[in-house]
Amino acid sequence: MNRAFNRKKDKSWMHTPEALAKHYIPYNAKFLGNTEVEAPKGTEVVKDAVRKLKFQRHIKKSEGQKIPKVELQISIYGVKILDPKTKDVQYNCQLHRISFCADDKTDKRIFTFICKDSESNKHLCYVFDSEKCAEEITLTIGQAFDLAYKKFLESGGKDVETRKQIGTLQKRIQELESENSELKKQLLDLEDQLMIAHVPPAGSGSMKPLSTDVFDMVPFSPVTPLVPLPPSNGCPPPPPATLPPDYRKDLFGAEPFDPFTCGSADFPPDIQSKLDEMQRQRWRGSKWD
Secondary structure, eight states: OEESSOOOTTOOOSSOHHHHHTSOEEEEEEEEEEEEESSSOOHHHHHHHHHHHHHHHHHHHHTTOOOOEEEEEEETTEEEEEOTTTOOEEEEEEGGGEEEEEEOSSSTTEEEEEEEOTTTOOEEEEEEEOTTTHHHHHHHHHHHHHHHHHHHHHHTTHHHHHHHHHHHHHHHHHHHHHHHHHHHHHHHHHHHHHHHHHSOOTTOOOOOOOOOOTTSOOOOOSSSOOOOOOOTTSOOOOOOOOOOTTOOOOTTSOOOOOTTTSOGGGSOHHHHHHHHHHHHHHHHHHHHO
């Protein structure tokens, strides 16, 4: 890593090695954003990036947007950029991907670093605004590099490869969690669609169950034909027996009453005479028809 700051040989680092190796050093700053740069290092490269992001931030500020605040967590594994309230990681810049770090000598509040993006392989310059800690943050990143380099020499390069594998696995875990969340959302949408499909629309002609009497039987109606119910054993019902057309019976199984077919001895004389007269009139009417 190329650093745009100088440290005297007799000057000690600001933090203990254990703090950066086993934990992290937190800082609060304002995040102006990141932008792609053409080269992985260089003072002029970061100056151009700072001017570009300051101009963009000035436009957003005139529109009423505030500069977002972030928390930086610096360790020998990299620089994490988090939301200070929710602690959600916005960017995870691994240390071996950071190629340049500098604080602005003309503006003491600004510090930057260039990191190679793991997905696009583009070099991005991250720009921050810290009123009091710009130089201190830059020195802390430098100390993290020195400690990481010493650990690299002690492990023979294996430690760097291990960190790369861990970073790859962490990225894959985030992708799987995102896919899992999306699948859960799709499953909920499908369940909602099934629930809507099972509910009949308003005004649909769905058949209502027939009303029954106190004995749980369907009332008899001479207008509505009786529909045979399927037997419980699943076999089709036998065909109805056909009766001769002249064989008629009433509801109770008895032959209908016809006074004209009864014998004369069945009625008193006065009633029989009236029936005979009605029979003659009936006969005459049928004759003239």
